[in-house]
Amino acid sequence: GIQVEQSPPDLILQEGANSTLRCNFSDSVNNLQWFHQNPWGQLINLFYIPSGTKQNGRLSATTVATERYSLLYISSSQTTDSGVYFCAVEAGSGGSNYKLTFGKGTLLTVNP
């Protein structure tokens, strides 16, 4: 099956710093999403981005499907950005297989 690798596994920032999280995947994808899991466990959908670039406030994401990677940018980080960021993909070959494959996540800690 498709493989999803996220880097770095852990990241510690001071409030106000910028960061880039990376997601590499091993095959073509129909669907790619970025999620944020807050310290209370809630998984929040950040972006649905199988290709191209999107921005939402201080967050933006870019997926280069031909090169099989996606980047999540966080600018001017805040303590509320802390948590685990997951990348998840739906493999594209053979049509929809209905399920997302998740990476292991990046644990982000933003210190005041």
Place this chain on the structure above:
Amino acid sequence: SQTIHQWPATLVQPVGSPLSLECTVEGTSNPNLYWYRQAAGRGLQLLFYSVGIGQISSEVPQNLSASRPQDRQFILSSKKLLLSDSGFYLCAWRLTGGTQYFGPGTRLTVL
């Protein structure tokens, strides 16, 4: 707008007891439904998914089962819980090819 509900939020059960976790979705029809488990650490493990009433696909052989008695209802069950069943259980939904959304989760502790 669409909403996903899970209950209970937390649960403490003895080893060998039964389990029933319920998930319901509002505001959409014929969603794909998913059960995930997140053990200590942060990986998400897909347990079951369903693309229609009565249709269940199992990803991991174990003592858990799932059922979908109605279009927007997904139930996770066990006849006898094991210590290893402890974890954070998450229900999710999406339309085929669309964005996936998660419920608030149930924290299960088996003692």
